[in-house]
Amino acid sequence: MRARHSDIPHRGAEVSLVLPLHQTCHSTKRTGIPAEVMDFAWSLLRRVEGAILEALMPSTPLELRGALLRRVQLPALTGHQQMMPSHDSFAAHADRATVAAYHYSAVLYLDEAGKDFEDGELLFMDRDGDLRLAPKSGQLVAFTSGLENLHRVVPPHGGPRYVLAMWFGTGPNGPIPCDELTSGFGAHVEKQRSTSEGQVTEIAIAMIIAMVFIIALAAELLRSLCTAARYYMQSQKAMVKVPICSHTSGMFGDHKQCA
């Protein structure tokens, strides 16, 4: 695996090596991953789900919401598989803050600290101090994805570090659409994209409301102008000089005097 990927140029430290695995996305046609690999990955995910259920005992069933085989390597390389440099696990983060639908995180280590690479521990920044876990091949670390589990990866040196990261959710969210499940990162990008699409929608709605206001204002202005004009015309009418005559009767007879 290393030989195959070492000649692919990469940009940052983290590289996504496979496409996502998800119930509705579990198709070779969609991912291009051979069926037997998908089946193996799927059974592995089921076992991880079972381990989380046993160890953390969530009150509702779990649903896979993201899975990512990831290589972390320093110095950083460049390439199309590279994740965004700003989205690296070296920075302290909570997975649920990145993707709200992630409630449980699990990381399966595929190689060993001190043997395949140096450093590279998973570091939980707990309230009462840091908890530093050195990756061991075949070890699974599972934790709730909220801010209670703020964590980061200590940059590894001397060799790539491989992990299978998985995220599960509980509750009424329902499955994330396959398109949004490119990876944890992909889901994040999708979220950002839908946010900016949402912003475009908001701007469009604001513009429509503004236009309605402008039209209403123009109509009101027109109505006022018409009223003023009618008034003006009425007052013009009032200004028309009407001869006013006064009638007087006296000893010299009736007298009519007009102004």
Ligand SMILES: O=C(O)CCC(=O)C(=O)O
């Ligand atoms: O690689 C690890 O040990 C943890 C990775 C991680 O924190 C993540 O993918 O969100």
Ligand SMILES: [Fe+2]
């Ligand atoms: Fe994480």
